[in-house]
Amino acid sequence: MRNQEIISYKMDWVTVALYASIVFLGWLNIYAVTYDQSANLSIFSLQINSGRQLLFIAGGTIIIMGILIMDMRFYETFAYVIYGFIMFLLLLVPIIGKEVGGNKAWLGIGSFGVQPSEFAKFATALAVAKYMGSVGFKMDQMRNQVILFVMIGIPMVLILLQKDTGTALVFTVFTLVFFREGMSPLLIIMGVVAAIIFILTLLVNEYYLFTAIGVILVAAIMLGKKKWKRIAFLSAGALLICSVIVSVDYVVNNVLKPHQQNRVKALINPDADPLGFGWNVTQSKIAIGSGGFTGKGFLKGTQTKFDFVPEQSTDFIFCTIGEEHGWLGSLFTMALFIGLMLRIIFLAERQKNRFARVYGYSVACIFFFHFAINIGMTIGLFPVIGIPLPFFSYGGSGLWGFTILLFILLKLDIHRSQVLQRM
Amino acid sequence: MNEGRREIIQIVFVLVGVVFLIKLFFIQVVDSRYKQLADSNAIRAEVDYPVRGLIKDRNGKLIVYNTPEFDLNIIHKEVKSFDSARFCEVFSKTPEELRLLFKELKARREYSSVKPTIFLTKLSTLDFAKIQDNIDEFPGFYIQARSTRAYTAKAGANAIGYVSEISKGQLERDKTGIYKQGDYIGQSGIEAYYEEFLRGQRGVRFKLRNVDGVEKGSFKNGAIDTLSIPGQDITTTLDLDLQEYGEYLLNGKAGSIIAIEPSSGEILAMVSGPTYDPNLLTGKNYSSNYVLISNDTNKPLFNRPLMAQYRPGSIFKIAQAMVALQEKVITPETRFRCDRSIINCHGPHSNEDLRGAITHSCNPYFHAALRRMLNKGVSNNPFDDTRIGLEEWNKHIRSFGLGKPLGIDLPNEKGGLVPSPAYYDRAYGGRPWKFSNIYSIAIGEGENLVVPLQMANFAATIANKGYYIIPHLVKAVGETGKPLPKYMEKHYTTIDSSHFRVAADAMQQVVESGTGSYRGKLQDIVVCGKTGSVQNEPRPDHSVFIAFAPKENPKIAVSVYVEYGGQGARAAASIATLMIEKYLYGATKRPQIEEYVLRGKFLN
Known part of the structure; x- marks a missing residue:
């Protein structure tokens, strides 16, 4: 009884309200996608996705209860156990998993299936937070950093084995958490620069790039102090970049699978083959673009309704917002997401121990990655990487995974004053 | 040491959101392209095709229907539990x-x-x-x-024309914006000329389609859909029986028959030989049949009545006579000796007056008459004198509707040629010319060119004693019951009406006692006619005959051209008078003449 009072009194209701709004909007939009005037099925009908999503939402509520009832110390104490268990499940997937839509990412229990990869996110977040919150952890120690990267590397590799590149990439966002906790930004900067060079190489003839790098190199040498050491350093850097450029072609043609190559090409020039590999992005942009400023109105969209956009209930759910609710609807939806992410950072920062704070940042950064990649892909700013929009996209595993992620943080937040200060 | 990193992460979050919103603003609000693309994705306009107008003959008999x-x-995808045995049955x-x-x-x-x-x-x-x-x-x-399209009779194919899918070139030239690829359009004849009345107005239904093209209901519940409006029916001036009879007579020959009601300019029959079966150019087998027909060396698609240009031959002498009378260089009593030293002649005659000269088609007479007309002595220079005379002659001849397309309601009409001073200047390349250079125009040879339709109209003009109404094929469009306004105006020649009496008398003589008397004479009707034999060295002459009947209050004017048919008095005169009988009596009383025509051996 007393426990419940504490929960309701200390619960961060702002986050809960944001969460509930996003889940509710997602549910409405899943209905909008499947809505068929002639069939005239209710939003609650279990024959369509919206009815099933409601079941998932109900299941999510039960999970929330469970998380809140559980002792708050459970999560830190059993972080490694949970992590280990989920990693074990991930290992099982390629062996006993069932195939859905070409990807072997599901573990089936009867007719019911779950995707362990969706739960790997919170498990990894817990493990990383526990490790970083442990006594004696120092971010600037090479050994600690290596262990952290192994911790996020294991689920990445296991998920890559399921051929789910999108979900695997999510784990790279932990570098942002490490950065918050003191890791040098060099790694992130290098990653971003490499990505930019990668894209540039695809866009621009490589000889132009070599020329540009040469010009910059010469300019840098001429402008600065003419010390041998400095010149050698700059030259080595330039050479490194050039070798990256050369390797990009190799990567694109040999490492990436054909469908992945096409996704990258579609990003750069979706008009090259609008009916082939550019189809998804082209149709997605048409759907969103046709919404105009205020949108066509709820259930009035034609592009999403008539299946022009692929994967509309899941990865391309944002098209429905764009088409039916226009720019204003997009603004409102994005405001909710950014509001939620900023609120999570606020919660993370007010935690009294490092475990909770790191966990909080992990939650915020995972949401951010999903949000940025998912919406970026629907409007043609990122390649098509199939990851869901948190709480919005249809699917039980995804919804539950994100719900667990968020409500463990809220549980920690409720009890933040009870923990020993260990910053 | 981690100062400001929280802020950096917050800024990154917000920045990504702002970038997305800017990009969204561009594709949703600024760029209207996506809206159009979405419409073309999901909204298909389904055309509600109107029924094309029917085409009837002058008596209300159906010729073309749908x-x-x-x-x-x-x-x-929808085929389920398919019973192939039952299907075969x-x-x-x-x-x-x-x-x-x-x-x-x-x-x-x-x-x-x-x-x-x-x-x-x-x-x-x-x-x-x-x-x-x-x-x-x-x-x-x-x-x-x-x-x-379907046809009640295998007749009038070239007059009525055919309908087929619009071609790429037509689509590019089309300024109306009405047609789309796959649409049908009148390609020739009445079908082409009256396309805008026949086609009706298309309706359109806007349907929503999903990505597979499967229909998903109507757009805005059909609020902006329109219904089709059927095309207007057209009543032609053709007499289907006469038309069929004409084609029967011309079967196996190349040439044309045109019959006109003089008082109205209505074309009663327009036969082009050889012709084709209109049913071949409809429906599924259009393409293969079209290739066959258009590659036929006999050119069945070549509409001879309007497109074949011939020298007029002796029938032109009547025009010469009218012009000479009008210019007062001769009177009906003027006689010229049949001097065969310059132009040869035929038949036993020596010193005819005008009527006699027409009746016996005397070549030297018209040579002499034209010399008087072109060389009136207005100028002492024979070259200038001829030029002045030819200028006047040209003006008179053109007033008969020669030398330019008459303006019939069919496409591709040719105009023929009436030589003018400017024409001879060009032809002689600036060297001087005078009467002795150009005299063969006197007897309808030389540079003159006419199309058969103009000659039928010429016969109608004589029948009307000096005016014509542009020959036309449609007497009523839709419910108006009227032809187009330009087919109700009278066009007067520059010749006084009284002179035509002389022409009619002479033409009566042609049939009763002259060149056309053997095969042109009818028992109960006074036929006025004129034979012509157009030279075609080394091949046989074209057989030509124009006529109208009866002499008083004429009901029908005819021109007949039979290519390589020999003398006008044979093939053409027979066919022309058979047509007159058919129209006035319903059948011929001269089965031997009909048989003579059908046998088609005109040269021996």
């Missing part, structure tokens, strides 16, 4: 044929398992009632009705 054709369409197919049909279906370029595709055509030739009763046993199969 007939429904039924195709069997298949939506392959209902559609009278063998299992082997059915297997082949499916094979062909899938091989087709436009094949899609979710869209209707043609499976069988021309169901109407099968037991259609049985098919209709049993079609519901075959889910996924639908009967689709189309409308094609």
Whole structure:
């Protein structure tokens, strides 16, 4: 009884309200996608996705209860156990998993299936937070950093084995958490620069790039102090970049699978083959673009309704917002997401121990990655990487995974004053 | 040491959101392209085709109508529990044929398992009632009705024209924006000229389609849909019986027959030989038949009445006579000696007056008459004198509607040629010319060119004693009951009406006692006619005859050209007077003449 009072009194209701709004909007939009005037099925009908999503939402509520009832110390104490268990499940997937839509990412229990990869996110977040919150952890120690990267590397590799590149990439966002906790930004900067060079190489003839790098190199040498050491350093850097450029072609043609190559090409020039590999992005942009400023109105969209956009209930759910609710609807939806992410950072920062704070940042950064990649892909700013929009996209595993992620943080937040200060 | 990193992460979050919103603003608000693309994705305009107007003859007999054709369409995805034995029974197919049909279906370029595709055509030739009763046993199969042109008679193909799919070139030239690829359009004849009345107005239904092209209801519940408006019916001036008779007579010959009602300019019959069966250029086999017809060396698509330009021959002498009388260089009593030293002549005559000269088609007479007209002594210089005379002559001749297209309601009409001083200047390349250079125009040879229609109109003009109404094929468009306004105006020649009495008298003589007397004379009707034999060295002459009848209050004017038919008095005169009999009596009283024409051996 007393426990419940504490929960309701200390619960961060702002986050809960944001969460509930996003889940509710997602549910409405899943209905909008499947809505068929002639069939005239209710939003609650279990024959369509919206009815099933409601079941998932109900299941999510039960999970929330469970998380809140559980002792708050459970999560830190059993972080490694949970992590280990989920990693074990991930290992099982390629062996006993069932195939859905070409990807072997599901573990089936009867007719019911779950995707362990969706739960790997919170498990990894817990493990990383526990490790970083442990006594004696120092971010600037090479050994600690290596262990952290192994911790996020294991689920990445296991998920890559399921051929789910999108979900695997999510784990790279932990570098942002490490950065918050003191890791040098060099790694992130290098990653971003490499990505930019990668894209540039695809866009621009490589000889132009070599020329540009040469010009910059010469300019840098001429402008600065003419010390041998400095010149050698700059030259080595330039050479490194050039070798990256050369390797990009190799990567694109040999490492990436054909469908992945096409996704990258579609990003750069979706008009090259609008009916082939550019189809998804082209149709997605048409759907969103046709919404105009205020949108066509709820259930009035034609592009999403008539299946022009692929994967509309899941990865391309944002098209429905764009088409039916226009720019204003997009603004409102994005405001909710950014509001939620900023609120999570606020919660993370007010935690009294490092475990909770790191966990909080992990939650915020995972949401951010999903949000940025998912919406970026629907409007043609990122390649098509199939990851869901948190709480919005249809699917039980995804919804539950994100719900667990968020409500463990809220549980920690409720009890933040009870923990020993260990910053 | 981690100062400001929280802020950096917050800024990154917000920045990404702002970038997204800017990008969204561009594709949603600034760029209107996506809106159009979305519409073309999901909204398909379905055309509600109007029924094309009917074409009737002058007595209300149907000539062209629309007939429904039924195709069997298949939506392959919807085909369930297909009973092939039963299908073969209902559609009278063998299992082997059915297997082949499916094979062909899938091989087709436009094949899609979710869209209707043609499976069988021309169901109407099968037991259609049985098919209709049993079609519901075959889910996924639908009967689709189309409308094609059909003809009650194999007649008037070149006058009526045909309808076919609009060509790429036509589509590019089209300024109206009405036509789309796959639309049908009148390609020749009345079908082409009266296209805007016949075609009606298309309606359009806007339908929502999903990505597979499957229909998902109407756009805005049909609020902006329109219904089609049927095309207007057209009543032609043709007399179907006369037209068919003309084609019967001209069968196996090249040439043309035109019959006009002089008082109204209405064309009673317009026969082009050889012709083709209009049913060949309708429906499914259009393309293959069109190739056959257009490659035929006899050129059945060449509409001779309007497009074949011939020298007029002796029938032109009547025009010469009218002009000479009008210019007062001769009177009907003027006689010229039949001096055959410059132009040869035929028949035993020596010193005729005007009527006699026409009756016996005396070449030297008209040579002399034209010399008087062109060399009136206005100028002492014979070159200038001829120039002045020719200028006046040209003006008179053109007033008969010669030398330019008359303006019939058909496409591709040729104008012929009436030489003018400017024409001879060009022809002689600036060297001087005078009467002695150009005299062969006196007898309708030389540079003159006419089309058969102009000669029929010429006969009608004489019948009307000095005026004509532009010959036309349509007497009523739609409910107005009237032809186009330009077909109600009288066009007067520059010749006084009184002079035509002389022409009519002479033409009566031609038939009663002159060159046309043997095959042109009728028992109860006074026919006025003139023979012509157009020289075609080394091949035989074209046989030409113009006529009108009866002499008083004429009801029909005719021109007949039979290519390489020899003397005008033979083939052409026979056909012309048979046509007159047919129109006035309903049948000929001279079966031997009809048989002579049908045998077609005019040269021996």
